[in-house]
Amino acid sequence: MVERHRCSISVGAFCPASPADHDYLQSARSLGLPVIPITENRSLDIGVLKQILRVIRTETIDIVHAHDFRSNVFALLAAKRSGIPAVTTCHGWIANSVKGKLRCRLDQGLLRWFDRVIAVSGHMAQTLPRFGVPQKRTTVIVNALVVENYQPGRDGTLRQEWEVPTDAFLVGNIGRLSPEKGQDLLLRAVQQLVVRKPRIHLVFIGIGPQESLLRSMSRELGIEDRVCFAGFQKDMARVYRNLDLVVQSSHTEGMPNVVLEAMLMEVPVVATNVGGTAEIVQPVCEDFLIEPGTVEALVGGIERVMADRGRYEEKARRGRRYVAEHFNQQRRVELLMQVYEEVLAQRSGTSGR
Structure with missing residues (x-):
């Protein structure tokens, strides 16, 4: 996608001492991207800084671009040492523990x-002044997808693998199984819905620290036969072709790719109004948006779609056009x-900061 005459990008990937099985490295290389393994023995390994400084010298790097707390630390140190500008993208912060909260505070500091902070949503950009980032050094660049990779359609083959009836109304929750995703509330919502909507089934796509807890919870709620953990x-794309509805039950988000993907696949969405979610959903269908943190909102949102599937499927088709454009x-x-061009110009003094 990058215009070669304008920019050459080298991707640095944190990985263990033996990077042969590193999925990210393999995927990037299969796309023909120049990927440089940054090996580490522990979190915040000082050897990482030395490797990045060496890459900056050997590859003649002009800008360092980081994406999370760990890379932010090393990017800033390396950029200051090398006298080049540093850019970061804020994707959001997750704090499920005291240690996590501390990391978030440090990252925000x-x-x-x-030199420039990129926010993945307008909502996130509005929070950055609290952390001392002036508006003139903030740019909103929303998450985006390669539209051609998402071709809508129907495919029931995964339902067989998941042991879901072909005539079931299948709800999908996609993402890390983690407290910030609100999946416990979704299980309680399904428990209430089963009484009135006996065809409803739920599939979790993803892995994470709460999987065993969520499995136990589904048994305790008596809905184990309605819930599948597909990992x-x-x-x-095949997953979306098997779903009737995607539910995002999160307590926090940056700019959720799951919602973008669902719309490109023309699957209706019920999503909590957190982070930049409304920036995707509201222009398409306000009914797709619900308030976070309550079982009742999830029940109401899912019931609306189940009661008028044709209408919401048409809204989802409109959603594909909107996402493809924006x-x-x-x-x-x-x-x-x-x-990149603005930051380099500002550093060289050809444009005022």
């Missing part, structure tokens, strides 16, 4: 030192190139 799925990868790359 680092933002003011970057990691590589072919996500969240496509080409547009995102162009905005990113503009950021």
Whole structure:
């Protein structure tokens, strides 16, 4: 996607001492991307900084771009040492523990030192002044997808693998099985719905620390036969073709790719109004949006779709057109190139900061 005459990108990937089985490295290389393994023996390994400094010298790097707390720390240190600008993208913060909250605070404190901070949603951009980031150093570049990779349709083959009846109304929850995703509330909502909507089934796509808890909870609620834990799925387009509805029950989000993907696959969505979710959903169908944190809102949102499937499927088809226009990868790359050019111009003194 990057115009070669404008920019050359080298991707640094944190990995263990033996990177041969690193999925990210393999995927990036299969796409022909220049990927450089950054090996580490522990979190915040000082050897990582030395490797990044060496890459900056050997590859003649002009800008360092980071994406999370760990890479933010090393990117800033390396950029300051090398005298080059540093850019970071804020995808959101998850704090499920005291340690997690501390990492979030530290990460937010680092933002003011970057030459440019990219927010993945307008909602997130509004929070950045609290962390000392001036508006003139903030740019909104929303998440985006390669539209051509998402071709809608129907495919019931996964239902057989998941032991879900072919005539079931199948709800999918996609993402890490973790407290911030609100999946416990979704299980309680399904328990209430089963009484009135006996055809409803739920499938969790993903893995995470709460899987055993959620499995136990489904048994305790008496809905174990209505819930499937499908784990990691590589072919996500195929997953969406087996779903009737995607539910995002999260307490926090940045700009959720799951909602973008569902709309590109023309699958109706029920999503909590957190982070940048409304920026995707509201222009398409306000009924897709619910308030976070309550079982009742989830029950109401799912029931609305089940009661009038034709209407909401038409809304989802409209959603594909909207996402394809406003969240496509080409547009995102162009905005990113503009950021790089502006930052370099500001550093060279050809443009005021």
